[in-house]
Amino acid sequence: MMAKKFASGCRNLSASQFLTLRQERSLFQKEPEIALELIDRSLKRGYRPGIVLMDAGYGNNTNFLKGLESRRLKYLGAVAKNRKNLAESIGRKLAKDSP
Numbered sequence: 001m002m003a004k005k006f007a008s009g010c011r012n013l014s015a016s017q018f019l020t021l022r023q024e025r026s027l028f029q030k031e032p033e034i035a036l037e038l039i040d041r042s043l044k045r046g047y048r049p050g051i052v053l054m055d056a057g058y059g060n061n062t063n064f065l066k067g068l069e070s071r072r073l074k075y076l077g078a079v080a081k082n083r084k085n086l087a088e089s090i091g092r093k094l095a096k097d098s099p
Contacts, residue, residue, distance in 0.1 A: 031057070032064035043071065056080045 029037070035058065042049070052075040058064050059077025068075045079090075 032061045032067075036064065036067045039068075039071065039073070049073065051076055054078070 039052070052068055052073050054064075054075065054077040056078040059079050065075070065077070
């Protein structure tokens with residue numbers, strides 16, 4: 001019901017006005033926020049994955065990765081080509097940490 005009211009009130013807004021209003025009302029979540037919420041639900045149910053796998057859309061999202069780290073979850077994510085230095089530093093860290 002609330003979403004219908006919000007949508008009907010947005011018909012005459014420009015795109016920038018709509019985005020500003022959407023941010024102010026916090027009715028929408030970004031995909032990484034939804035993913036962390038779903039992970040939290042799984043953790044509350046007692047399921048703790050051995051590793052979280054993700055594509056580059058999540059692997060490039062620093063806040064999402066920090067969220068996984070704060071939950072003490074191991075993860076493996078794809079990284080976009082333009083993140084070469086990040087990938088190299090992760091590789092060096094993994095090599096350094098391995099016996």
